[in-house]
Amino acid sequence: MDRILQIGRYPARAVRKLGAIALFLLAMLQAMPYTLRRPRLVSAQVLNAGVLSLVIIMTSGFFVGMVVGLQGYDAFSRLRQEDLLGAAAALSLIKELGPVVTALLFAGRAGTALTAEIGLMRATDQLSAMEVMAIDPMGRIVAPRFLGGVISVPFLTAIFNSVGILGAYFVGVRLMGVDNGAFWAQMQEYVDAGDIHEGIIKSLVFGVAASLVAVFEGYTAERTAEGVGLATTRTVVITSVLVLILDYMITSFLL
């Protein structure tokens, strides 16, 4: 009997958490007018979460692109279809690797920082102090960080894709000798607007998911050093799993 109860506990906890996130999102939306009247709060967070993630995004993008170039070249050369490398690399980056890897890197680089920052502010009573000063921490602290993430992720994804394609070009054309003209021409031929839209939709959804998880975990973190640490871990774990699940769902809807 106890075992059966135990089994029921996990979904119950998941549902409760989902409800808590929904209420949290609602409270944040209510606080949005305050935030939108102060665009500087948001731009500071775009700098914080987005611009400072550029180095890791570009480095990773270049290497992922190079690997795609290498694996693609290996596969296509067996079929004697090396010319298709440009199209294949661009499609896999734009539709899948770009949005997914960017979201995962964002969770690790910026999401954890957001969680820890908000969690520590909660633990040191900074959020309570704001509340007592009649300033809603949702509007002042949480919503700008959420929006900063939501704005940053699509741009980071675009940059990741561009650098990734350059990486594939570098390996495919420069190192492996794929024809330069064919590389770009096949890319133009086979990548259409629908593919790019798919990538943009994914990056938007992932940006919302990653940012929401990060600020929610920070805001609800237990007010101890250990609590903040656990919340930071949860941010990475939940975001990663969520992004992969959402990726499959979006892909199956759009294809």
Add this chain to the structure above:
Amino acid sequence: MPGAEPGPYLIEVDDLRFSTAGRRIFDGLTLRVARGTITAIMGPSGTGKTTLLRLITGQIRPESGSVRVDGREVARLDRAGLYELRRHMGMLFQNSALLTDDSVFDNVAFPLREHTRLPERLIRTVVLTKLQAVGLRGAARLMPAELSGGMARRVALARAMVLDPDLLLYDEPFSGLDPISMGMIMRLIKANNDILGVTSILVSHDVEEISQIADYCFVMSGGKVIGEGTPAELRRTDSPLIRQFMSGSADGPVPFHYPAPPYRDELLGGPR
């Protein structure tokens, strides 16, 4: 504070009940805080002194009973009403709760920038006056991390005072301070009360300091008030519990030992 008809009491707590994490914190707490006084709320650690401040500021709601501030029932206020009420309150947090990303100056200016449309020049003047009052005008450009505990608390006090509140709440204002900082904070609390007529509520267990500045004290234990009066009256009380608390004896009605099996059995009885 704008109210229908200002009664003699700024805070009225009636038959308050509240539990958290399955533990009953308040069980029929009733107390009154008169306007313009320094009122101390004392009690051993864990009696819910901080929780009471959170109830007064409307950060949490009671299970039953009422908390009225200036005649208004805090738990019934909507968000706008609550925020309006809080603009007339200042609170000093035990850990100061300064915004760590902002300088001392910006911390004190924060409520002014949020709640007023004063030009920056005027904000500067007000902030510097408040910092002067706490003796830290020279520290305006420092960051919170560069301050000592006592200095941080004085900055937090300047921030709590900056909108000229009618009610100041102090959460353990003396804990963890060196004697000099403690003396400074005491003088400031007294000055706020004497010069500005602010009603002050001090939550503390520092009996010695409280006795020097409080006009009236409540002693809490077991979720209710077990004694009240001026510090002098409390010292003369017959209640052994209050006596123990006021004199700081290790043993008395509140035992030194947490309930445990007999010492000898536990040491010599072998593992269980």
